Amino acid sequence: MKKLSKLLLALSFVLSITSSAFAVTVVSWGGAYTNSQKLGYGDPTAKKLGIPVNWVDYSGGLSEITAQKEAGAITWDIIDVYAMDTINGCDEGLFVEFDFDKDFGPGSDGVKASDDFFAPMPSACAVGNILYSWTYAYNHDTIGKKKPTSIKDFFNTKKFPGKRGIYGSAMTNLEMALQAEGVNVGKGNGLVYRKLEAEGGVTRAMDKIKALCEDPDGGCVFWSGGAKPPELLVSGEVVMTTGWNGRFFNAIMDGAPLTQVWDGQGLDYQYMVVVEGGPNQADAMKVIKEMMSTDGLAGSAKHIAYAPFRKSSLAVIAKGEPWYKDGKTNMLPEMPSSKKNTKKYFLVDAQYWADNKTEIGEQWEAMKAALK
C-alpha cells in the first residue's frame, strides 16, 4: 500500500512537470471574450496539436510581462493585446517579430496570409485576431419613452438625465467627446485625430467629458473590465455606458434588456503576440498559427459578436449562417463591420495613442482626480 502511494506520488509529480512543460499559456481579457477564444480556437487547437493550452485572465497593459521579463521568470507565451501595446512591446523587444507569411498559413481559399488578413499589422510583432467595437448601450426597460440614437445623445443630459459609464482611460473617450462637439468622423476619415492633434484639441475633448461628469443631471462611473458595462446597466447604476460590442451582445443573448447604439462607434483591432523567450516558445508558434487559421478565427465568432480578422473566415461564416452557437442567430449583421453598423464610425488610431498615451494619460488622470 505504502509502495503504491509512493509510486502514485512520483507519477503525479512527473505528470505535473511534463504537463506544465508542454502547455502553452495564453493570456487574454477574461469573461465572455476569453470564453469565445477558448471554445472557438483554444480547445480545438489543443486537441489537434496535442499541446495543452492554458488560459489566464488579465486586464491589459504591458506591466506584468515587463515584470516577468525583468525578473527573468517568464510564464506567459501568447498575449492578447491592444494595437498600441503591440507597438510599445515590439519596441521594447518583449515580443517575437513574425515572418508573417511563413508563421501564418494561407486562408482556406489559398490566399496567402498577408493578403487574407484585411488590414496591415501595426507592428512586426502583431497578428490580427478580431475586429471589435467601442459602442454605447442603454437599458431599454428603464430609459423611458425617448430612446438614444446618436453619439450626441450620450452626452445630452437634458434629454437623457442620469449617470454614464465611461472607460477608465482616455482612449476612445476623447474621440467620442469630439463627435459630440460636432466633429464628423464619417466612415473612419481620421478627422477626429487631426482635431485632437490640433492646438487645444485634447483639452476641448476632456472638458466635454468633465462637464458630463460634473453635470448634476449626469455624472460618471468609470469602468475598466469588459464585464462591467452590462452589469452597470442591468443594476441600474447608470442609464448609458460605453463598452465592447461583444460583451453587450452576449449580455443581450443572455436576456439582458439592453440596446446598442452604433452611431459614431470606434472600430478597433485586437491583436495577439508571442512573448520573446517565453517558457514554450516553439510550441507557442505552432499554437498561434493554428489558432489564427481561417477555421480558428471563424470558430471564435460562434460565441461572440467580434469579426474575425481574416476575409476567408468571414466567408466561412457567411456560408454557415446562422453561425451563433444557439443555431438561430445570424452573426454577420451583429458584427462591428456590418453595413448597418458602419454608417458612421472612427478607426482607433494605434500610432496616435502609442505616441500620446503618456501625456494625455496624465491630463486625464488629473481631470479625474479633480472631479467634484
Place this chain on the structure above:
Amino acid sequence: MNTETKQILTSDGIPLEQSLKKAERINKIKAFLLVAPLLLFLLITYIFPIGEMFSRSIDDKMITNMLPKTFKAMESWDGQELPSEEVFESFLIDYQVLIDAKIQGKLTQRLNKEKNGFNSILKKLKRKMKKFEDGNYKEQVLSVHKRFKDVAYWRAIKRTAPPYSVAKYLKAVDMFEDENGNYVQVEEKRRIYKKLWIRTFEVAFFVTIFCFLMGYPIAHLLATIPMKYSNLLMICVLLPFWTSLLVRTASWMILLQQQGLVNDFFVLIGLVADNNRPEMMYNKVGTYVAMSQILLPFMVLPLYSVMKTVSPSLMRAGKSLGGTPFVSFWKIYFPLTVSGIGAGSLLVFILAVGYYITPELVGGASGKLISNQIAYHMKQTLDWSFASAMGLMLLCGVMAIYWVYNKLVGIDNIKLG
C-alpha cells in the same frame, strides 16, 4: 599595588577576565547566528528592494549610454534655437548604431516618455534615413516630420543627458525643471499629485478617527462583559477580519450602490425619494465607509488587549473616592488605555496611507488615493521609476509620522497586548 597581584586566574591558568570575554564572545556569536536568518530575510525582502527602488527612481543611465555622441555635441547648445548640424549628424550616427544592434525601440520608448510624439517620428526617421545623402543632415532630418522642427523635442533629448536625475521626485509634487534650471510648477490643469498627497493623508487621518470612535466602545465592551458574551462578540469582530478583503469590499459595493440595499431601505422608509437616491459609492464616502470597516479590527484588537489588563477595581476605587463616573473614566481609565490607542491609531493610519484595492474599487474618481496613482504608473504608463519615487516618498511620509509619534507619545509606550 600593581596590577599583577590583582589579576585572578582560572583553574587552567588563563586570566579570568580573558576567559569571561571569550565565553561572552561565543554567546554573542551564537545569539547573532540565531537572528542571522531574520537579518538576512530583512536584508533580502526589505532593505535591498528599497535600495533598488531608490536607485531606479533616480537612474537614467540607459539613455546616457545610448546617445553618447549626441550628448557630447549638445553640450555647447544653449537650447534656444534648433541645434547645429553637428548635433544632427551625431544623433543619426548614434541612432544607426542602435538600429544595427536592434535596440532602437528602447530609445523610442524612453524619449516618448520624456516628450510625447517621439514614437512615430523616430520610426519615420528610421525608414527615411536609409535613403539619406551624405552631408546636410539637419535639413534632411527636418524634412522627415514637422515635429523635428520643434525645439521642444531637441530640448527633451538634452534633458535626458545626465545619468542621474531627480525629475521624478519633482513630478511627484507637480513640478519640473525648466530650460534655465529653475524648479517651476506644471500648468494648472495637469496638477494632480499634491492634491492626492493631501487627500491620502486626510483620508488616513479621518479613517483613524472613525476607527477610534467606533473601536473604543467596542473594545471596552469586550473587555468588561462576562467571558461567555465577550467570546461571541469577539468572533463578530474577528470574522470579518478573517474574510477576504475583496469580499468585504465587494459587499460594500452591494450595500452602498445607488440601487443597493441601503438606498432601497432609505426609500422604503421614506427617507429619500426613489429618483433622488444619494450617492454613497464611487466617491469619497465609499472610501471612508469601506476603509473604516475594514481597518476597524486593527483598532479594536490592541485596545482590547490593553483594556483587559486594566483592573476593574481601579474604577471602583476612583468612584469610591468620590469621582463621578466620567471623572474616574477620564482620570483613571483613559490614561491607562493610551498605549493601546497609540498602537491602534498608528496601525490603522499606516495601513490606510498605503491602501490601494478598496479605494480602487469603491472610490470612483474623487475617492482615489496616491497608491492608486502608483499602481497606475506601474501598470499603465510603465513609468516604474516614477512609481518608485512616489513609493519612496510615501514610505518617508510614514516614517515621518512614526518619528513625530515617537517624539510626542514615545514608541516604548505602545502596547499591542
